[in-house]
Amino acid sequence: MKAVRLHAYHRRPVVEEVPEPRATGPFDVVVKIGGAGVCRTDLHIIEEQWAEKSGVTLPYTIGHENAGWVHEVGSAVSSVEVGDTVILHPTPTCGLCRACRAGDDMHCSDGTFPGITTDGGMAEYLLTSARACIKLDPETRPEDVAALADAGITAYHAVRKAVPLLPPGTVCVVNGAGGLGHIGIQSLRALTATTVVVIDRNPEALDLAAMLGADHTVLADGKHVEAVLDLTGGDGAEVVLDFVAEQGAQQDTFAMTRRAGSQFVIGYGGKLEIPAIDLISTERNVIGNLVGTYNDLAELMVLAQTGRVTLHTRKYPLDAALDALADLGHGRVRGRAILTP
Known part of the structure; x- marks a missing residue:
């Protein structure tokens, strides 16, 4: 064969x-x-x-x-x-x-x-x-x-874990609307009533995200962290699903989380560096995900x-x-x- x-x-x-x-x-x-x-x-x-x-x-x-x-x-x-x-x-x-x-x-x-x-x-x-x-x-x-056997299950697993953190009135950021992210968007729509904000550097990916039900789309142009903070009244999101986690995206997604918020690391390739005092002083969480x-x-x-x-x-x-x-x-x-x- x-x-x-x-x-x-x-x-x-x-x-x-x-x-x-x-x-x-x-x-x-x-x-x-x-x-x-x-x-x-x-x-x-x-x-x-x-x-x-x-x-x-x-x-x-x-x-x-x-x-x-x-x-x-x-x-x-x-x-x-x-x-x-x-x-x-x-x-x-x-x-x-x-x-x-x-x-x-x-x-x-x-x-x-x-x-x-x-x-x-x-x-x-x-x-x-x-x-x-x-x-x-x-x-x-x-x-x-x-x-769906990997991209799908990985995205769904992360969303499934995040569901208790996303009652109506919350915000969830999806960073990356590619192979995993576009499944994550649909899983969020199926399982929660959270407001979904999608970030990607590719306008075509953002068009797909909007078609799949994203409430807001943000171009990753260097000003995307500020854009998310503006959308959330300066507080940040309750949950950020990072389907990229490399080339600096992992640091940006942590910066988008609010106090007591959670950053779900799904993509990989980069290194996440967070001062311990930033974790304890805001009680933010960093959560890993594997299939x-x-x-x-x-x-x-x-x-x-x-x-x-x-x-x-x-x-x-x-x-x-x-x-x-x-x-x-x-x-x-x-x-x-x-x-x-």
Whole structure:
């Protein structure tokens, strides 16, 4: 089968032939990929940012946002059958550790992360487990929902955590209206009555944000912090969802939070430097976010399949994976790039 393989950091991946995976374990599931999302994390992987944390051995197949059809199942699998349409939670889990039993399965002590710690889904087939599979309406096209498996669940998970902080009358700032941010906007609209302020440096992204329900849009032109403070009477927002968190954005978003407000760090790449006295004197919070739970993804798919959350995509054939990565890196993708093997 064809797969997008990374052979060396700081070098372009290659599309090459590799053996098809097989379901050898009792709970294994092999999925025929119908859509694989192209994520900024894939760029960070190529740049070696994940090498120490993942411990992966090169070469391997990238791609951690995957949906498709069940192709083969292990002997003990009863939750899905060959032919089922599925979206895959990004971290196949054990189901036995304390985190899994508490429903916090994204922190499974024995989980894997296809596309980061093991072979991923920018390929014709992917080996995963029954615990990662969420069945979809058979009429759902995998390429239309694949990126919800990471971009979607990550944005939804952050919003889900922020919901108790966002009763009517509050303000939530969404910094970055790209692949994750445009899902965050829709999740806020579906789950809260907060006032949504969206910041982006790209006017086209702001147009999309307005179409998706943003109450206010602000161009990131160097005066955006002041603009948010003006919109909030000088106080700042109760919650800021930072889907950028690099190139200074992480410092700006902290400056936009009000006293006792919360900065949710979802994007990454930068370093956040805050004097401790600024935290204790204002009781502001900085909260990290990593993907989400199986239940988060299941809830998000309900919103998606009822039309309350839609994924804006640009599709590429698998052979054009390098073009998709380049377009993402140069800011030419609105929404999410999707590979269709």
